[in-house]
Amino acid sequence: MDSVLTMILAGGSPDGLGPLGRDRAKTAIPFGGRYRLIDFSLSNCVNSGLRTIYILTQYNPRSLRRHVRLGRPWDLDRSITGGVRVLLPYSGAHQTSWYRGTADALLQNLDIIRRSTSRYVLILSGDHIYKMDYRELFHRHIVTGARLTVGTRLRRHGDEHRFGLLDVDPRGQVVGFREKPGEPYGTDASMGIYCFEKDYLIQGLHEAAARGGTDLVREVVMPAVGRESVTTYRFDGYWEDVPDLEAFYRANLLLVDAAPPIALDDPGWPIYTHMESESPTWFGPEAEVERCIVAAGGRIAGRVTDSVLFPQVEVAPGAIVQGAVLFSGCKVAAGARVHRAILDKGVRIGEGARVVGTERLLVLPKGSVVPAGVDAATSGAVLVRGVER
Amino acid sequence: MKAARPYGRVAVLVLAGGRGERLDLLTTLRAKPAVPFGGNFRIIDFVLSNCFHSGLTEVSILTQYLPRSLEDHLGFGRDWDLDRREGGLQYLHPHRGLERSNWYGGTANALYENLQFLLESRADHFLILSGDHIYRMDYRELVAQHEASLMQVTVAVRPVDLAQAHHFGIFETDTAGRVVDFAEKPARPRSNLASMGIYVIRRQFLLDTLRDRGAAEPALDFGRDLVPDWVAQGQLALFNFPGYWLDVGTLDSYVQAHRDLLGVEPVFRLSDPEWPIITRAPQRAPMELAHGAQVLDSLVSEGCHIHGRVERSVLGPGVRVGAGALVRDAIVMEDTLIGAQCRVERCIVDKRVELGEGCRLGGEGAGDGNADKPQVLRGGFSLIAKDSVLPPGWTIGRNVRWAVETVDAAISARFPGQQVPDGTSCLG
Numbered sequence: 001m002d003s004v005l006t007m008i009l010a011g012g013s014p015d016g017l018g019p020l021g022r023d024r025a026k027t028a029i030p031f032g033g034r035y036r037l038i039d040f041s042l043s044n045c046v047n048s049g050l051r052t053i054y055i056l057t058q059y060n061p062r063s064l065r066r067h068v069r070l071g072r073p074w075d076l077d078r079s080i081t082g083g084v085r086v087l088l089p090y091s092g093a094h095q096t097s098w099y100r101g102t103a104d105a106l107l108q109n110l111d112i113i114r115r116s117t118s119r120y121v122l123i124l125s126g127d128h129i130y131k132m133d134y135r136e137l138f139h140r141h142i143v144t145g146a147r148l149t150v151g152t153r154l155r156r157h158g159d160e161h162r163f164g165l166l167d168v169d170p171r172g173q174v175v176g177f178r179e180k181p182g183e184p185y186g187t188d189a190s191m192g193i194y195c196f197e198k199d200y201l202i203q204g205l206h207e208a209a210a211r212g213g214t215d216l217v218r219e220v221v222m223p224a225v226g227r228e229s230v231t232t233y234r235f236d237g238y239w240e241d242v243p244d245l246e247a248f249y250r251a252n253l254l255l256v257d258a259a260p261p262i263a264l265d266d267p268g269w270p271i272y273t274h275m276e277s278e279s280p281t282w283f284g285p286e287a288e289v290e291r292c293i294v295a296a297g298g299r300i301a302g303r304v305t306d307s308v309l310f311p312q313v314e315v316a317p318g319a320i321v322q323g324a325v326l327f328s329g330c331k332v333a334a335g336a337r338v339h340r341a342i343l344d345k346g347v348r349i350g351e352g353a354r355v356v357g358t359e360r361l362l363v364l365p366k367g368s369v370v371p372a373g374v375d376a377a378t379s380g381a382v383l384v385r386g387v388e389r
Numbered sequence: 390m391k392a393a394r395p396y397g398r399v400a401v402l403v404l405a406g407g408r409g410e411r412l413d414l415l416t417t418l419r420a421k422p423a424v425p426f427g428g429n430f431r432i433i434d435f436v437l438s439n440c441f442h443s444g445l446t447e448v449s450i451l452t453q454y455l456p457r458s459l460e461d462h463l464g465f466g467r468d469w470d471l472d473r474r475e476g477g478l479q480y481l482h483p484h485r486g487l488e489r490s491n492w493y494g495g496t497a498n499a500l501y502e503n504l505q506f507l508l509e510s511r512a513d514h515f516l517i518l519s520g521d522h523i524y525r526m527d528y529r530e531l532v533a534q535h536e537a538s539l540m541q542v543t544v545a546v547r548p549v550d551l552a553q554a555h556h557f558g559i560f561e562t563d564t565a566g567r568v569v570d571f572a573e574k575p576a577r578p579r580s581n582l583a584s585m586g587i588y589v590i591r592r593q594f595l596l597d598t599l600r601d602r603g604a605a606e607p608a609l610d611f612g613r614d615l616v617p618d619w620v621a622q623g624q625l626a627l628f629n630f631p632g633y634w635l636d637v638g639t640l641d642s643y644v645q646a647h648r649d650l651l652g653v654e655p656v657f658r659l660s661d662p663e664w665p666i667i668t669r670a671p672q673r674a675p676m677e678l679a680h681g682a683q684v685l686d687s688l689v690s691e692g693c694h695i696h697g698r699v700e701r702s703v704l705g706p707g708v709r710v711g712a713g714a715l716v717r718d719a720i721v722m723e724d725t726l727i728g729a730q731c732r733v734e735r736c737i738v739d740k741r742v743e744l745g746e747g748c749r750l751g752g753e754g755a756g757d758g759n760a761d762k763p764q765v766l767r768g769g770f771s772l773i774a775k776d777s778v779l780p781p782g783w784t785i786g787r788n789v790r791w792a793v794e795t796v797d798a799a800i801s802a803r804f805p806g807q808q809v810p811d812g813t814s815c816l817g
Contacts, residue, residue, distance in 0.1 A: 033675035034691070073672070258680060265674035265692060275670040277468065279660035280428035280688040280703070284653065290682050295675040296429070296691045297660055301653075309675075312660075 001049035002081075004138060005118035005198070007109075008041055009102050009216075010057040010064065010126035016244035019365035020344060027055075027126040028063040029248075030327050030345075032255055032264055033293040033308050036067050037127045037242065039273045042084070045124075046074045047269050048134040051082035054112060055126060056105045058089050058098055073272045087112070101214030107205045114202060121201050123216070125192040129251055130239040131262060131269050132193075137233040140172075141195045146231040148200065148224050150174065151193030153235050155186065162243060164190035164217055166232060174230040177222050188232055191239060194221060200228070238262045245361055249342060252308045252325045256291045264293075278311055286317055295328070302332065310345075319349075333372070343368075350374065396536045397513030399528075399589075401445050402481075403436055404496055405520030406453030411639045413765045414774040414792055415739060419458035422520030424637075425722045425740070427650055427659050427666075428690040429706050431462050432637060433520045434668045437469045442664050443528040447476035447512065450520070451499045453483055453492065468669045481506060495610035500595070501603030507596060515595050517588040517611070523646050523657070524585075524634040525664050531628045532589055540626040541594040542619050545587035547630045557583035558612045560620075560627060568627060571620045573612045582627070584612065585634055594624070633657040640737065641768055647703050647720050651686050659688065673706050681712055690723075697729070711746070719751075728781065735787070738773045745781030756787040761814040766790060774816075786811035793817035 014021020020029050027038040038055070045053055053076065057064060064086065070077045071084035087109050089098050099105035106113065106123075113121060120141070122134060132151070141149040152166055159165060160183055167176035167186030178185050194216075196204075204220035213219030224230050238261040240251045254260055264271055281294055284301030292304055297312040302319035310328040315321055318334040329346040332338055336349045340357030347364045349355055350372035355362055362377060370376045409421030416424065422433035433450075440448055448471055452459060465471070466478030481503045483492045493499035500507065500517075507515070514535065516528060526545070535543035546560055554575070560582045561570040572578070588611060602609060609615070619625040633656060635646045649656035659666065673692030678684060683698040692707035697714030704710075705722040711729030721727070721738045728746035735751040744750070751771045758767035766772060766788045773779075774792035785791060789809055793800060793816075800817050801807075809815065 256677075265677070265694070270672060271674070272672055275672065277665060277667040277670050278429075278691075279666065280690040281676065282651075282660075282688050283684040283686065283699075285686040287685060289678045289684060291680050292678045293675045294678060294689075299660075312662075 001135065001138065002051070003118050004050055004052075004120045004122050004134075004195075005113065005116045006045055006050045006053045006122045006124065007106060007113075008038070008045075008053060008055045008124045008126040009105065009192075010038065010055045011059055011099060011102070011105065012125060012127040013059070017242070017248060018245055019363050020245070020248070020342070023060060023366065024063040025057055025059045025061060026242075027057065028060075028067055029127070029242075030310060031129065031242075031248075032252060033295045033310055034275070035264075035271060035273045036064075037129065038064065038068065039271050040129050040131070041124050041126050042068070042074050042076075043269075043271045044130070044132050044134060046076065046272065048132075050122065050134060051076070051078070052116070052118065053082075053084045054109065055084065055086045056099065056109065057086060057126075058105075061086060061088055067274050069274065073274045075272075102216035103205055103208045103219050104214040106201075106216065107209055110202065110205060113198065116198070119198055121196045121198050123192075123194040123196070125241075128191070128239060128241045129262065130191075130235070130237060131266075131271075132235055132237065132239075134193075137193065137195055137235075140231065140233045144172065144231045145229065147197050147228040148221065148230045149195040150221070150230065150232050151191040151195075151235055152188035152232045153191060153239055155184070155189045159189040160184050162241075164221075166190060168232050172231050174225050174232060177225045177230075179217055179222065188234060190217075191235065191241075193233075195233075200224075245342065245363060249325060249340075249361055253306060253323065255293050255308060256306055276311075284317060302334075324355075327366075336370075396529075396532050398511060399445055399447070399514045399516050399532055400510050400512035401440055401448045401516045401518060401528075402500065403433070403448060403450045403518045403520045404499065404586075405433060405450050405459060406456075406493055406499060407521065408454045409521065409638070411765055412637075412643060413640060413762060414772050414790055415640075415643070415737070416455075417792070418455065418775055420452065420455050420520075421637075423455075423459040423462055424521075424643075425705055426523065426637070426643075427647065428688050428703050429671075429723075430659075430666055430668045431459075432523065433459065433463070434666050435523050435525070436518050436520055437463075437466075437471075438665070438667045439524070439526050439528060441469050441471075441667055443526075445516070445528060446471065446473055447510075449479050449481050449503075449506070451481045451493070451503070453499070456480070456482060462669055464669065469667050491607065494608040495606075495614075497599065497609040497611050497615055498603065498607055501599045501609060504596070504599055504603065507592075507599070510592075513592055515588075515590050515592065517590065519586045519636070521638070522585065522634060522636050524630075525632060525661070526587075526630060526634075531587070531630075534628050535589040535626070538626045541591050541624040543589045543626045543628050544616065545585040545628045545630050546582045547585060547632075547634055548581050549583040551578065551581045554578035554581050554583065558586075558616065559583060562627070566627070568620050568625055571617050573617075584616070585630060586612070586636070587628075640765060640770065640772065644720070644737070644768070644770060648701075650688060650703065651701055671706060679712075682710075697727070697731075705740070722775075735769055736771045736773060736785075739775040739777070741776050742773050743778045745779060745783070747782045748779050748784070750779070750785040751789075752787050754787065756811045758812060759788045759790060759814060760812040762790065780807070783807040783809065785809040786813065788812045790814040790816065 010027040012026040014026040076084040165185040166188040208219035278296035281298035288303040295311040301317040302315040304321040316334040327345040333351040335352040341362040344366040353370040354375040405422040409416040471478035676693040682695040690706040696712040700717040707724040714731040722740040725742040755769040771789040
């Protein structure tokens with residue numbers, strides 16, 4: 001896999017994720033008690049033997065950079081070959097601009113692609129939850145001799161509004177590609193995974209730039225269809241692109257199933273992440289905790305069921321947490337009730353307070369405080385520290 | 390530019406070479422400081438975390454007995470920010486040289502064998518620590534008092550239960566707090582001020598002492614040989630430490646130290662945001678508490694999968710507790726598998742043990758102690774060594790030592806009815 005250069009497009013907008021995306025890139029959104037979304041793509045890379053990885057981002061990069069650091073958790077802090085780097089737009093001699101689109105982001109870092117000794121470029125999204133062996137996709141790319149291979153999954157109902165759709169002939173050749181057509185089309189939906197022959201990608205990016213185009217799909221991928229050999233690698237495992245809060249919530253709660261669709265604790269395909277030293281979690285003498293994923297450093301003395309708890313969460317005796325996702329450092333005081341809710345980092349729920357979502361999930365932003373006795377769903381008394389509500 | 394130090398330069402020497410014989414099967418494969426503790430820690434993490442929080446960055450680890458597991462854990466000290474361009478972590482292991490080729494014969498002798506290293510150090514003070522104590526201490530306070538006192542040596546002390554004082558080095562002071570006497574493990578202690586085995590010594594004084602006595606006394610020991618002299622010479626002051634401190638020298642104290650971590654108001658709180666204990670963090674998924682799990686007054690590490698009931702226990706990373714199993718008053722280390730319907734009571738279960746379905750281990754009450762090692766196991770706890778197995782349906786009594794990687798015909802024949810009676814040792 002040394003012949004593959006990996007570019008992770010991490011600019012995905014966190015628009016659908018409300019307060020969770022306010023201060024962080026979508027890739028840096030916490031997931032599954034311990035992880036950030038980027039961990040899945042990065043771990044897939046490492047588990048697939050990909051060692052040279054660039055992450056292109058520009059939206060609130062601080063939490064992502066802090067998380068990825070120099071790549072040590074993924075064994076990507078390399079001295080001689082490969083490694084991981086976060087690429088932000090920079091001002092230089094020729095041009096100074098934000099990334100205006102995916103193709104533009106790649107174009108602004110064209111020197112990296114051009115200078116690389118790799119013959120192939122794998123382009124990924126950094127905010128999807130899945131376990132995929134990119135070697136299989138790469139293998140298909142090689143044996144079919146295609147210029148471009150697109151990672152896809154079978155098209156489902158509703159995909160027409162959210163994904164690029166592909167019409168694939170029985171030999172696996174892409175014969176048509178429509179971006180979010182708004183009506184059912186073809187057989188497959190694009191996962192935003194592209195394996196290019198490097199020279200072809202460079203040529204495509206130049207052509208796009210000459211036309212003033214900035215989007216990789218519209219300007220490079222779609223024009224290739226019909227003109228060049230474009231093939232697909234169809235993935236049939238669990239894949240979640242987390243478009244909105246409800247999907248985020250559901251993906252978390254799937255982890256507490258008896259047979260979760262994606263196993264976090266799989267020695268054959270570990271998901272790596274940055275970890276701090278943490279003590280074991282203490283469960284109190286009257287704790288009732290079932291069907292939960294719990295990270296370290298917590299103190300859980302109340303009743304917690306069907307929930308995902310990040311590090312250093314505290315649940316006091318007599319508190320009830322049910323079907324909730326609590327990010328790190330959340331504290332739930334005695335007698336409080338949390339149900340169908342997502343609590344961002346460091347949220348404090350006072351004694352006897354109620355945070356109970358209905359059909360609409362309740363999402364409390366980072367650092368919110370629900371004072372004792374207050375009902376967060378109906379009261380305006382939820383205090384949000386540091387940010388405008 | 391470097392930040393000004395509140396005091397002179399301090400080099401830390403951590404004594405980590407001891408065998409820890411009284412920890413029995415826990416130290417057959419590793420040095421005592423490398424024994425797992427408190428779920429996901431090793432005993433040495435406490436001292437190294439104290440160094441980190443005290444801003445001490447020159448740390449030497451003196452090893453001798455089975456250093457590999459300790460070295461695997463510490464590496465280059467990166468997790469404690471000790472991988473530095475200057476100072477940082479280093480190991481001082483017995484070695485051969487042109488003039489000397491000696492094993493370490495005593496605590497002070499270990500330093501004497503590294504005299505050249507001490508001479509080359511630019512430290513103004515040497516802080517000498519034991520690698521096998523559980524406590525949180527700001528060494529800056531100790532060193533600051535030491536510097537201000539103008540004494541050559543300062544020893545950290547704390548009050549202990551008078552009934553236990555005969556296990557310690559005991560200082561006697563006059564009404565002004567000056568040290569008047571010291572006795573190592575006295576039969577009739579006249580005070581309860583126990584030495585914690587923590588010494589700050591001025592550079593020149595330590596070098597002179599080692600040069601004077603090192604060559605002639607190959608078993609030179611701080612507590613036995615040097616402290617009494619320093620007391621007599623009036624060179625030694627005490628630093629009173631009021632906090633929690635435990636020397637996990639015996640299985641009893643190892644169990645006690647774990648009990649101290651539990652409860653609503655634990656005697657010693659493992660997680661303290663002001664002073665977190667730092668360890669090499671292995672990559673683990675968060676723990677899973679499945680349908681039917683009940684976890685009460687217990688510490689559980691990441692990577693655990695709990696389907697059964699766990700009470701007053703401490704579980705290391707990756708432990709699996711099967712459905713219907715009961716784990717009570719137990720210490721269970723990394724990656725051990727406890728089969729469904731097992732009952733594990735008052736046991737220390739080392740790493741990667743496999744207990745088949747429906748096994749019963751341990752039980753209430755002290756029993757009569759272990760037949761071979763009554764001094765080691767007498768409280769009723771049973772000890773299951775690393776990588777041991779127990780086939781489904783077997784029973785192990787109290788005060789049992791079990792180190793069996795394969796249950797062969799001979800072992801099966803030795804225990805008819807698959808029952809291992811109280812007090813048995815089986816090191817297969």
